[in-house]
Amino acid sequence: MLIAPYDEIQKELLAFLPKDRVYTDALRTLAYGTDASFYRLIPKIVVDTDSEDEVVRILAVVNAHQVPVTFRAAGTSLSGQAISDSVLVRLGDGWRHYRIFDDAAKIELEPGIIGSQANKYLAPHGKKIGPDPASIDSCKIGGIVANNASGMCCGVAENSYKTLHSMRLVLVDGTPLDTGDPASRNAFAQSHRHILDGLSEMRAKVLADPALAERIHHKFKIKNTTGYSLNAIVDFEDPFEILQHLLVGSEGTLAFISKVVYNTVVEHPHKASALMRFPDVRSACRAATALRGGAVSAAEIMDRASIASVQDKPGMPEGLDKLGPDACALLVEVRAETADELQKKIGSVKEIIKDIEPLEPHKFTDIPAEFGKLWNVRKGLFPAVGAVREAGTTVIIEDVAFPIESLADGALDLQELFRKHGYDKAIIFGHALEGNLHFVFTQDFNAQAEIDRYEAFLNDVTDMVANKYQGSLKAEHGTGRNMAHFVELEWGRDAFALMREIKALFDPKGLLNPGVILNDDPRAHLKDLKPLPVADDMVDRCIECGFCEPVCPSRTLTLTPRQRIVAYREISRQEQAGDAAETKRAFHESYDYDGEATCAADGLCGTRCPVSIDTGKFIKQYRAWGHGRWANAAATFTANTTGMTIHAVSGALRVAGAAQDVLGDRVMDAVAGGLHKGSGKRIPRWNTSMPRAATPARLKTPATGNRVVYFPSCVARHMGPEKHDPDKTAIRDRTLSLLAKAGYEVVYPADMTKLCCGQPWESKGFIKQGDAKLQELECALRAASNGGELPILCDTSPCLYRMKEHIKGLKLYEPVEFAVQFLADKLEFTPVNRKVALHVTCSSRKMGLAEPMEALARRCAREVVVPEEVFCCGFAGDRGFNYPELNQAALKDLRRQLDGCTVGYSTSRTCEVGLSLHGEVPYKNIVFLLDEASWPKQAE
Known part of the structure; x- marks a missing residue:
């Protein structure tokens, strides 16, 4: 229940925002208010905004009521800067516009664009944005700029501060400013002259104090995101330049950033990497120091504990487990414009460090698949530690920087502090070229003694970094809440007072993200600690980093995988704490829709998760927990009578098709919508792309020397084309035609009408029934393939993926795999003269078939469109009928x-229903395209 003035604020927000973008319920405020840090504040209101005008009006409301507001992009922040116990404003999908101009020398980006997506836009031009944080596939431009995030290659030369051209922002009073627009600058100079004059006065005061000016210059010779970007005051004379550069790294405490223009940087086409192994930390640091100045683009240091945490992961070089206890590694990358230049640079690197004895000769690889694995493992070091922590504890990452000449001593001192305070599983890694180290350790915040241990450790670390080495307490992760108390320790009284002046100038009432960067509470970093109750083995490893979110089909509807886990942890906490029954029931009921019903359970989240947590599998387990005796009995009955069930479904499709012919699309859609809504979503929602009943296959294949077992999925057996598809051919006919051209004789498994992979049951949480169907299918396929001698083709990739997951010893293929391996050398392909769409199903993505599928489609069509950011169609088997x-x-x-x-192609009939409906072109199996574009290859 909201407490005034929040109830009034909610009413005022709803006056100009849709109801479905203002949240006050317990589940969504908790889930939407969680970020990747180890702090928790639950907002009173969460608002999704899609435009700058909405931001201006939201600011008017919070100003009128004098309540704090925090702006949030992706929420991958690690230091507690993206949470609030007041009003939290999230970026919606309206913030994803961009513009490339000046021959790709510049790119204009709105804050809702994911960092890696910006690089995809620039890739055809051979450019990229400068910042390259490890979370670039998840974090958004707004957060990248607001935190001055850097990364493994950009250092201090190509971060947001250095590559910023201009920005558009909104002050706390609702005033917009576009620093790249002369008219906007002139208007601002008239309305807010006091800010510009204030910045000019600050600059004059700093320049008149040589000691302070020199301290600022010195502090930014290495990475530094502690406090505000004071270098703006000494680097620029123009107050507009000072203003926009102060916004970089300000963590939403000075203004809202609504647009940014970057100067782009070159993306070199040729790269090579090596995991260099040294006997100790000091040798690795010597090598990193020697390689500074352009010899390598990146040098990531990893201590022995870091190496141990990933040495068994796929793709890692052999022999890591045999390294000594003091060993250290450098993962280096070399970039060049040409292959020859790359080899010369590799030779130069080896020459530069030839006198630093390695544990073995340095081996570079220029194969993207190989060095990509190395860098992906490096990006996953932080979550990897979190995944093996004891249940109920949290994982903490701190981020410091030393002057490069002190890097080795600083790293060794950190290791000594680990030993002193009992953090025996801590790891150290980081960006060695910049003296930037991350250290990760697990922490229990459930006992006061453990909190006291953490406090003592942090006091020692901050003293060592700030006082002994004059380093940075935050190098790239932002000050947030956990270092706000230590800003003055690092910067000193005069610089800290300057930061307070900056905050007062921009936000005199302290409404923007209070408690972040500047915090008067000396124990703020020890409060509001996130509880992580033991919930379930499948999800306890989650550290709530949010890497999974961009690929989730329900991310704009209800919850993401991270948020599903957050909410389920709260259910577990409520149970363990014995909360009131009414509270638990209300939260559980919300979760049944937000968490369970609208989860596609596609498993794509596991492909993005650094520790491979498949939240979809957990949700299937959750569904299983909710099934009673009668539900299980019904599932068992349908599994035992699959042939009858499929026949009934085909009959229903015939009836629905006949009704559509009689009533027409509009009336039929209205009737179906009413029945669906009136039944509480129990009656599946018919739509205009609903398939008609499939006709029996007519074609036969010749008897030749090549044989293949063809298993048409149950979906393909009973779902034919939709009414508006001009091609009424069944998928089995097209598959048989294609196989015949390649000279294959088809073998069918026995009793095929009753066979199914079991996915319809398994996806609903009827695990036992689904596994029984799969075992039945496995027996039939083993018999048909002569014990695995013959290849087996299934026309539906989700079914094939499930079969591959559980069936061993059989040669199982879906259409793309089969075509690439068995048909490419037997058929000629002539591209059809059409522009076609391609949807790679979630199952195909998990099998690594996205690139082969696109390449195959491009052999068969004049132009192929692969829609961006459509990772899963969200139809989820038959869930699209019940939850459209x-x-x-x-x-x-x-x-x-x-x-x-004019047409689209995929490899799942149910996915194609939803794709046809929302794409407004018929989608069908890629076998149709392969058959149309091919003919038998002539013998030479």
Whole structure:
């Protein structure tokens, strides 16, 4: 229940915002208010905003009521700067516009664009943005700028501060300013002259104090995100330049950033990496110091504990487990414009460090798949430690920088502090070229003694870094809450007073993200600690980093995987704490829809998770917990009578098709919508792309020397084309035609009408019934393939993926894999003269088939469109019939990307239903395209 003035604030927000973008319920405020840090504040109100005008009006409301507001992008922040116990404003999908101009020398980006997406836009131009944080596939431009995030390669030369051209911002009073627009600057100079004059006066005061000016210059010779970007005051004379550069790294405490223009940097086409191994930390640091100045683009240091945490991961070089206890590694990258230049640079690197004895000769690889694995493992070091922590504890990452000449001593001192305070599983890694070290350790915040241990450790660390080495307490992760208390310790009284002046000038009433960067509470870093109750083995490893979120189809509808875990942890906490029954029931009921019903359970989250947590599998388990005796009995009955069930479904499709012919699309849609809503979503939602019943296959394949077992999935057996698809051919006919051209004789498994992989049951949480169907199918396929001698083709990739997961010893293929391996050398392909769309299913993505599928499609069509940011269609088997809003949310941007396309292709019939509906072009199996574009290869 809201407490005044928040109830009034909610009413005022709803006066200009849709109800579905203002949240006050317990589940969503908790889930939406959680970030990747180890702090927790639960907002009273969460607001999703899609435009600058909305931000201005939101600021008017919070100003009128004098309540704090925090702006949030992706929430991957690690230091507690993206949370609030007041009003939290999230960036919606309206903040994703961009513009490339000046021959790609510049890119204009709105704050809701994910960092790696910006680089995709620039890739055709051979450019990228400067910042390259490890979270670049998840974090957004707004957070990258607001935190001055850097990364493994950009250092201090190509971060947001150094590559900023201009920005558009909104002050706390609602005034917009575009620093790249002369008219906007002139208007601002008239309305807010006091800010510009204040900044000029600060600059004059600093320059008149040589000691302070020199301290600022010195502090930013290494990475530093502690406090505000005071270097703006000494680096620039123009107050507009000072203003916009102060916004970089300000963590939403000075203004809202609504647009940024970057000067782009070159993305070199040729790269090579090596995992160099040294006998100790000091040798590795000597090598990193020697390689500064351009010899390498990046040098990531990893101590022995770091190496041990990843040495068994796929793709890592052999022999890491045999390294000594003091060993240390450098993961270096070399970049060049040409292959020859790359080899010369590799030779130069080896020459530079030839006198530093390695544990073995340095081996570079220029194969993207190989060095990509090394860098992916490096990016996952932080979550990897979190994944192996004891349940109920949290994982903490701190981020410091030393002058490069002190890097080795600083690293060794950190290790000594670990030993002193009993953090025996801590690891150290980081960006050695910049003297930037991250150290990760697990912490229990459930006991006061453990909190006291953490406090003592942090006091020692901050004293060592700030006083002994004059380093940075925060190098790139931002000050946030956990270092706000130590800003004055690092900077000193005069610089700290200057920061307070900056805050007062921009935000005199302290409404913007209070408690972040500047905090008067000396124990703020020890308060509001995030509880992590033991919940379930499948999700206890989650550190709530948010890396999973960009690929989740329900991310704009209800919850993401991270948020599902956050909410379930709260359910577990409520149970363990014995909360009131009414509270638990209300939260649980919300979770049943937000957490369970609208989860596609596609498992793509596991592909992005650094520790491979598949939240979809957990949700299937959650569904299983909710099934009673009668539900299980019904599931068992349908599994035992699969043939009858499929026949009934086909009959229902015939009836629905006949009704559509009689009533027409509009009336049929209205009737179906009413029945669906009136039944509480129990009656599946018919739509205009609903398939008709499939007709029996007619074609036969010749008897030749090549044989293949063909298993048409149960979906393909009973779902034919939709009414508006001009091609009424069944998928089995197209598959048989294609196989015949390649000279294959088809073998069918026995009793095929009753066979199924079990996915329809397993996805609903009927695990036992699904596994029984899979075992039945496995027996039939083993018999048909002569014990695995013959290849087995299934036309539906989700079914094939499930089969591959559980069936061993059989040669199992879906259409793309089979075509690449068995048909490419037997068929000729002539591209059809059409622009076509391609949807790579979640199952195909998990099998690594996205690139092969696109390459195959481009052999068969004049132009192929692969829509951006459509990772899963959200139809989720038959869930799209019961919860069509999930499919709609996942595909809301599909239609605008299909301009000129006349047909789309995929490898799952149910996915194709939703794709056809929202793409407004018929989608069908890629086998149709392969068959149309191919003919038998002539014998030479």
